[in-house]
Amino acid sequence: MSAQSHPVPAGLLLTPGAGADRDHHTLRAVADRLATAPALPVARIDFPYRAAGKRMPDRPPVAIAHLREAAGRFADELGVSTDRILLGGRSYGGRMCSMAVADGLPAAGLVLLSYPLHPPGKPEKLRVDHFGHLDVPVLFVSGDRDPFGSPAELADHAAVIPGPVSRVTLPGAHDVRNQDDAVAAAVAEWITAF
Numbered sequence: 001m002s003a004q005s006h007p008v009p010a011g012l013l014l015t016p017g018a019g020a021d022r023d024h025h026t027l028r029a030v031a032d033r034l035a036t037a038p039a040l041p042v043a044r045i046d047f048p049y050r051a052a053g054k055r056m057p058d059r060p061p062v063a064i065a066h067l068r069e070a071a072g073r074f075a076d077e078l079g080v081s082t083d084r085i086l087l088g089g090r091s092y093g094g095r096m097c098s099m100a101v102a103d104g105l106p107a108a109g110l111v112l113l114s115y116p117l118h119p120p121g122k123p124e125k126l127r128v129d130h131f132g133h134l135d136v137p138v139l140f141v142s143g144d145r146d147p148f149g150s151p152a153e154l155a156d157h158a159a160v161i162p163g164p165v166s167r168v169t170l171p172g173a174h175d176v177r178n179q180d181d182a183v184a185a186a187v188a189e190w191i192t193a194f
Contacts, residue, residue: 006137006163008194009108010084011041012187013074015067015093017114018057022046026090026113026180033184038192043074047093063096068105082106086191088139091116091148091174095127098138102130108194109137109163111187114174117149117157128157136163139190141183143172166190 012034014027022044031042048066049058058066067087075082087097088111095116101107118125138161144151151169158165168186170179 015089017091029180102133120147
């Protein structure tokens, strides 16, 4: 879907999954791809727990406060407001970005890679209560065998998002192994549609 009524993005802030850091290969692949086409600045950040050397991910209030600060700094660097910044990341990182936007952080859109709809084997423990507050363009890129949520589950739950939603399904599980180029291409193509 097109994101025609939304501001053209000036940059993308990317965050890692719970078990990774800002140098995760998929995040690097997206940043490398966007460096050439569509030539969009990308900032990759860690969450506070990772910077402190801890293994347990930050609770949402801490992660969301960190995202607000990081998005504000990145927007300032680019000379724009945060509503011109795309937010996103892998798994936990993407979830925290979507929660920050639902909580009122202005953003140009969301890039959600391997969004964790629910813990593996626990489809009743959904992580979608905030989806109805995402009035921005949203891109989901997921594996067709992701135990954190199947393509059908994702389609069902994404239907409540008021902003335009695009979904790309690639071969693979939650890590979408060996698909970094395809993930990066999907993100670049979606951003070009702005």
